[in-house]
Amino acid sequence: MPNRHLAPEYDADGISLTRAAITKPEDAAKGPSKNGYAVVWLTAREIKDLGLTIVASPTAEDPGHCHVPEMTYDNRKTEIVIGAMFKMSRFCRGRVIYETPGSVPIQVETPPESA
Numbered sequence: 001m002p003n004r005h006l007a008p009e010y011d012a013d014g015i016s017l018t019r020a021a022i023t024k025p026e027d028a029a030k031g032p033s034k035n036g037y038a039v040v041w042l043t044a045r046e047i048k049d050l051g052l053t054i055v056a057s058p059t060a061e062d063p064g065h066c067h068v069p070e071m072t073y074d075n076r077k078t079e080i081v082i083g084a085m086f087k088m089s090r091f092c093r094g095r096v097i098y099e100t101p102g103s104v105p106i107q108v109e110t111p112p113e114s115a
Contacts, residue, residue, distance in 0.1 A: 009073045011072070011073065012072060012073075012074075013057065013067045013069065013072070014055075014067040014068045014069040014070060014071045014072050015067060015068050015071045016065060016066070016067050017047075017054065017065075017066040017067065017068065018062055018064040018065050018066065019064035019066065020041060020064075021064070022062075022063055022064030023062050023063070023064040023065075025039040025097050025098035026039075026098055027061075027062065028062070028098070029098055029099070029100050030061075035103060036099065036100040036101065036103025037099070037100045037103055038092075038096050038098070038099045038100075038103050039096070039097050039098040039099070040091075040092040040095040040096050040097065041095050041097055042088070042091055042092070042095070046091060047068065047088075050080075050083070050084040050087055050088070051070075051080055051084070052068050052070050052071065052080075052084055053068065053069055053070060054066050054067075054068060055067055055068075055069055070084070071084065071085075
């Protein structure tokens with residue numbers, strides 16, 4: 001599954017999201033990833049319909065910051081995360097609103113048997 005939807009190993013909170021009403025796409029795409037960033041739009045309802053939780057966690061740099069606690073590096077092989085990653089990959093196609101130079105393209109892969 002694409003690692004773009006996973007929190008990095010050092011981030012125990014879960015993947016980061018931000019609210020479009022608060023944070024500009026180019027600001028959301030800042031970070032240490034050597035693979036770059038793609039900013040896509042998803043609704044909170046779409047994420048919650050995957051059985052995931054969105055937790056507001058504003059920071060000084062990003063007052064719209066949120067995270068999905070189920071989608072941590074340690075949980076990457078659980079059924080809910082594998083299924084959510086596949087479905088999110090499909091949602092993300094055609095919804096890229098900003099990409100950093102050199103970012104890795106989003107790929108939709110074949111779902112695992114359990115997804």
